[in-house]
Amino acid sequence: xxxxxxxxxxxxxxxxxxxxxxxxxxxxxxxxxxxxxxxxxxxxxxxxxxxxxxxxxxxxxxxxxxxxxxxxxxxxxxxxxxxxxxxxxxxxxxxxxxxxxxxxxxxxxxxxxxxxxxxxxxxxxxxxxxxxxxxxxxxxxxxxxxxxxxxxxxxxxxxxxxxxxxxxxxxxxxxxxxxxxxxxxxxxxxxxxxxxxxxxxxxxxxxxxxxxxxxxxxxxxxxxxxxxxxxxxxxxxxxxxxxxxxxxxxxxxxxxxxxxxxxxxxxxxxxxxxxxxxxxxxxxxxxxxxxxxxxxxxxxxxxxxxxxxxxxxxxxxxxxxxxxxxxxxxxxxxxxxxxxxxxxxxxxxxxxxxxxxxxxxxxxxxxxxxxxxxxxxxxxxxxxxxxxxxxxxxxxxxxxxxxxxxxxxxxxxxxxxxxxxxxxxxxxxxxxxxxxxxxxxxxxxxxxxxxxxxxxxxxxxxxxxxxxxxxxxxxxxxxxxxxxxxxxxxxxxxxxxxxxxxxxxxxxxxxxxxxxxxxxxxxxxxxxxxxxxxxxxxxxxxxxxxxxxxxxxxxxxxxxxxxxxxxxxxxxxxxxxxxxxxxxxxxxxxxxxxxxxxxxxxxxxxxxxxxxxxxxxxxxxxxxxxxxxxxxxxxxxxxxxxxxxxxxxxxxxxxxxxxxxxxxxxxxxxxxxxxxxxxxxxxxxxxxxx
Numbered sequence: 136x137x138x139x140x141x142x143x144x145x146x147x148x149x150x151x152x153x154x155x156x157x158x159x160x161x162x163x164x165x166x167x168x169x170x171x172x173x174x175x176x177x178x179x180x181x182x183x184x185x186x187x188x189x190x191x192x193x194x195x196x197x198x199x200x201x202x203x204x205x206x207x208x209x210x211x212x213x214x215x216x217x218x219x220x221x222x223x224x225x226x227x228x229x230x231x232x233x234x235x236x237x238x239x240x241x242x243x244x245x246x247x248x249x250x251x252x253x254x255x256x257x258x259x260x261x262x263x264x265x266x267x268x269x270x271x272x273x274x275x276x277x278x279x280x281x282x283x284x285x286x287x288x289x290x291x292x293x294x295x296x297x298x299x300x301x302x303x304x305x306x307x308x309x310x311x312x313x314x315x316x317x318x319x320x321x322x323x324x325x326x327x328x329x330x331x332x333x334x335x336x337x338x339x340x341x342x343x344x345x346x347x348x349x350x351x352x353x354x355x356x357x358x359x360x361x362x363x364x365x366x367x368x369x370x371x372x373x374x375x376x377x378x379x380x381x382x383x384x385x386x387x388x389x390x391x392x393x394x395x396x397x398x399x400x401x402x403x404x405x406x407x408x409x410x411x412x413x414x415x416x417x418x419x420x421x422x423x424x425x426x427x428x429x430x431x432x433x434x435x436x437x438x439x440x441x442x443x444x445x446x447x448x449x450x451x452x453x454x455x456x457x458x459x460x461x462x463x464x465x466x467x468x469x470x471x472x473x474x475x476x477x478x479x480x481x482x483x484x485x486x487x488x489x490x491x492x493x494x495x496x497x498x499x500x501x502x503x504x505x506x507x508x509x510x511x512x513x514x515x516x517x518x519x520x521x522x523x524x525x526x527x528x529x530x531x532x533x534x535x536x537x538x539x540x541x542x543x544x545x546x547x548x549x550x551x552x553x554x555x556x557x558x559x560x561x562x563x564x565x566x567x568x569x570x571x572x573x574x575x576x577x578x579x580x581x582x583x584x585x586x587x588x589x590x591x592x593x594x595x596x597x598x599x600x601x602x603x604x605x606x607x608x609x610x611x612x613x614x615x616x617x618x619x620x621x622x623x624x625x626x627x628x629x630x631x632x633x634x635x636x637x638x639x640x641x642x643x644x645x646x647x648x649x650x651x652x653x654x655x656x657x658x659x660x661x662x663x664x665x666x667x668x669x670x671x672x673x674x675x676x677x678x679x680x681x682x683x684x685x686x687x688x689x690x691x692x693x694x695x696x697x698x699x700x701x702x703x704x705x706x707x708x709x710x711x712x713x714x715x716x717x718x719x720x721x722x723x724x725x726x727x728x729x730x731x732x733x734x735x736x737x738x739x740x741x742x743x744x745x746x747x748x749x750x751x752x753x754x755x756x757x758x759x760x761x762x763x764x765x766x767x768x769x770x771x772x773x774x775x776x777x778x779x780x781x782x783x784x785x786x787x788x789x790x791x792x793x794x795x796x797x798x799x800x801x802x803x804x805x806x807x808x809x810x811x812x813x814x815x816x817x818x819x820x821x822x823x824x825x
Contacts, residue, residue, distance in 0.1 A: 139286070142315040143223040146284065152558065156623065158630020159642075162186070165217045166199055169282040171565070172317050173309050174586065175534065177372035179211050179280055180204055181584025183706050186215070187260035188237070196241035197234070199282070201263045202584075207445050208275030208452055209370070210267065210302075214238045216283035226285035226310050235296075235306055238279050242267060242299050256703055257640060257696055265704050274302055275452035278370060281308045292328075293368045303452075305368055318535070326415070327369050330431040334368070336361045338420050338428035344466070351469045353417070355429065357410070359396070359403070359461035363448045365435075374441045392446040396456040409464035410440030417469055432467070440465075503600050503607060504532035504564065510612045516560075519674040528616040529556040531563040562619050568592035569647075570618040574664070576651030582644045582709040610668075610742055617667035624676045625650060625684050634689045644709040645692045648718055649684060652691065655719050657728070663739035666732050679729055687725045694718055762793060762800075762808070765822060769793035772822055776811055786811040 146168075153164035163184065170182045180202050188197035200213035214234045218224055244250040245264035254261035267274065277299050293307040331338055339361070341353040366373055395403050415434035422428050437444055443463065450456035511530035518525045531537050537556070541549045562570075568589040572581050580591050599606060626646045629635050635642065654664050669677060676684070695718070698708040708714050765772065773790040776782045785807035789800045800808070812822050 139312070139315060140223055142318075143284075143311060146311070146314070147221065156559065156627055158627050158632075158635075161219065162215065162217045165284060166213075166215055166282065169215075169309060169314060170200060170213070171585065172314055173280065173282070176309075176313075176317050177370065177374060178307065178309055179213065179278075180371070181586050182211065182213060183262060183584075185259035185263040187258065187263065194240045194244075195237055196244065197237040198241045198260065198263045201266070203266055203270065203273055205270075205273050207449055208273060210242075210274045210277045211280065212238050212242060212263075212277065213280050213282055216281060216285060218284055223311065224285040226283050226287045226308070228291075231281060231287075231291070231308060234281050235279060239299055239304075242277065246271060246300055257638075257705060259640065262704065262706050266707075269703075271300070274300070275449075276302050276367065277304045279304065279306050281306075281310075283308065283310045284314070286311045295368065303367065305370070326434040327372060327436075328431065328433045329365055329435055331361070332430065334361075334364050336364075338422065338430040340422065340426045340428045341419070341467075343427060349471050353429065353467045353469070355465040355467055356404070356462040357465045358458075359447050359463055360451075360458040362444060362463055363451050363458060366444050366448050373435065373444065374437050389442050389446045392443055393450040393454055393456070396447065396450040396458070396461065397454045400457065400461045403461050404464065407443060407463065408440070409466070410437055410443060412437045412440075412465055412467045414467060414469050415471075417467070429467075501597070501600075502604070503596055504530075506604075506607055507567075507612060507615075508532045508536075510609055511562075514609055514612060516616070516674055517672055524554075525674075526554065526560060527556050528560040528562060528619070530567075530612075531561060534563070537561050559623075560616075562616070565589050566619065567615060570615060570622050571596075573622060573647045573650050574618050574654050576654045577715070578644070578647035578651040579710055579712050579715040581647040581651075582706075582714075606743065610745075613671045614667040617670035620670055620674065621665075621667075621676055621680070622646065622650060624681075625688070628681075628684065629688050629692075632688070635692070638692075641692065641695060641705060641709070644695055644706070645688055648695060648709070648715070649688045649691045651715070652687065652718060652721075652723065653680075653683060653725075653728075656725075657733050660733075661736070662733040663736045664734055665728075666734040668734075668742075669732060677732055679726075680732055683725050683728060687723055690723045690725075691718065694721055694723075761822075762798060766793045766796055766798075768822070772815075776815060779815075781811060781814050783807055783811070 149168065150161050150164045153159075153168065154161045157164065159167075163186070166184055166186070170179065170184070173179045174181060179200075182200040182202045184200050186199050189195055197214050198212060199215040200211075202211045203209070204211070214237060216226065216230070216234060241264070245267040248268065251261070251264050251268045254264060279296075287308060287310045290312070291308050293305050296304045296306050298304060336358070339355055339357060341355045344352045344354045346352070392407065395406055413434070413436050414432045417429050417433070418431040420428055420430045440463075447458070447463070451458055507530045511528055515525045515527050529537055537558075540556075541552045544552065565585045565588070568591070569581055569585070572578075572588050572592055577591070581588050626642070629642055629645060629649075657664055665680075670680075695709055695714065696705055698705050698714075702708045769790045773782065773787060773794075776786070776790075785804050789804035789808050792798075792800055792804075815822055
């Protein structure tokens with residue numbers, strides 16, 4: 136069996152597990168898995184699942200998911216090709232074309248009032264059609280994506296297609312080959328390879344700026360029209376992940392860029408700071424005049440200037456800006472393919488220091504995630520009812536860690552790992568954000584999608600980390616795992632209920648609002664919240680809490696559908712603070728929770744103090760160990776800090792002592808070193824990476 140077939144078998148198993156865990160159909164589990172991976176790869180933004188189709192007749196249509204990026208004027212429409220066959224199948228061009236035709240039919244009809252008015256208001260087809268019908272001015276271009284668990288025989292890059300509703304259209308296929316590259320192979324997503332001649336451009340003149348052992352840099356005056364064409368084809372895939380996620384969280388495109396392009400394009404090159412980009416290879420040629428020029432670029436990623444890139448396309452689409460003669464300065468670093476994963480994030484981080492993106496820095500390398508990972512590997516959970524031994528919850532700070540842990544293990548080692556870290560007890564970053572934000576309680580933010588929820592969580596947690604790292608300790612982690620347990624239990628319970636089977640839809644919103652309402656009621660009654668330690672201790676949902684959830688969930692499902700008459704889109708309504716305010720004030724018929732399932736404010740305070748005290752001791756011990764490890768690099772750290780003008784007399788003296796293996800540093804010197812290491816980490820030069 137080939138590696139790809141092994142990956143396909145693992146996907147089938149994952150779909151079965153996901154469907155069993157959530158009570159959903161395998162086709163729904165397929166969409167959710169693909170949507171998450173495609174979003175991380177930059178193919179789409181957070182999608183709303185809207186499985187709807189019409190068969191037969193002259194104009195069959197289908198739509199399985201959609202999203203509108205209002206700031207950049209892009210409508211994303213997804214159509215699924217899910218196959219239940221146990222063997223990996225081939226996706227041929229004719230089938231792709233048929234799927235794309237179905238999507239085109241739906242989008243074209245969605246702009247017609249007669250079509251929209253015939254749809255059921257709470258049905259998935261209406262949820263996808265109404266935003267297109269009601270916000271035509273918000274859509275300047277359309278991106279159609281095919282999700283398939285079959286494999287294309289030949290790779291098919293994104294392609295421009297015939298316009299829909301007068302808007303430019305791009306088609307792309309996210310088949311099993313691309314899915315497996317992103318998930319199973321742990322490689323970068325399918326590389327972007329731009330051949331300028333294939334998109335109507337001559338080779339672009341460049342200047343060889345520098346050449347080092349691991350990279351070569353070029354300075355380029357890139358035609359703005361060419362940049363817009365490339366971004367129009369590849370979208371957010373063109374942006375390195377930190378920049379991409381930052382842009383998804385932005386609320387407005389850069390008005391200054393747009394105004395310059397529209398009103399004073401001749402000055403754009405002078406006014407704009409330009410782009411920083413990376414690639415793994417370029418092809419250069421000599422123009423007839425002898426000028427060096429770039430003909431193609433492989434693995435193109437913009438690591439600084441994403442806002443400029445998005446705004447140029449916006450100006451072209453929305454403001455009809457004339458890009459002829461407009462150029463963007465670009466520094467292009469060609470990095471050895473073996474060093475891409477190491478160097479590109481560093482280039483991104485250094486390039487963004489002038490306009491620091493704190494939320495986007497909150498990725499797998501942030502100390503918070505490292506701390507959660509360390510805690511998860513050592514903290515054991517109590518045995519579940521009927522079990523002889525306990526297990527652990529696995530925190531995955533970077534995609535693929537859980538799978539990599541057993542990738543090359545023997546059968547016996549895999550069984551041991553599964554007993555220690557059951558797959559059902561895996562939590563990743565976006566999961567954690569969803570659980571924490573639900574119990575905050577802000578179900579309206581959870582309903583806005585994984586990326587927006589994560590950015591909210593990132594901003595709050597990064598700020599709390601800066602002001603009090605000791606608060607993120609074993610007790611905090613156990614509570615987080617308890618929230619995960621309750622959330623997933625609720626999701627599974629609703630998915631398998633008769634009332635939900637009779638009227639499927641809005642399950643994720645119902646889960647978030649149900650749990651948030653219970654937390655909110657406890658807080659309003661004078662408690663700190665739910666007693667999550669009781670959940671952790673039993674590794675199960677207590678009977679009284681289960682009864683309350685069972686009683687409350689169907690009432691919440693009805694309440695969120697009872698949107699104001701001015702709001703026809705229930706999904707959008709759930710994203711609003713108004714929805715949470717209304718439901719928070721609603722007095723649902725739910726039995727009161729017993730006091731042992733509620734946490735008093737004083738008890739919560741005592742728990743936090745005790746846990747923080749233990750964590751501070753752990754940090755001190757850990758910092759002592761770090762100083763010993765860094766003693767041989769003290770002079771290097773001192774040199775780096777001096778160049779950045781970060782050295783204080785205290786930290787300089789302490790580093791000199793460490794260089795001489797003198798570890799008896801004063802408390803004030805110790806604090807100065809902690810401050811210095813934090814500043815270096817924030818500036819993109821963590822001492823642990825030296």
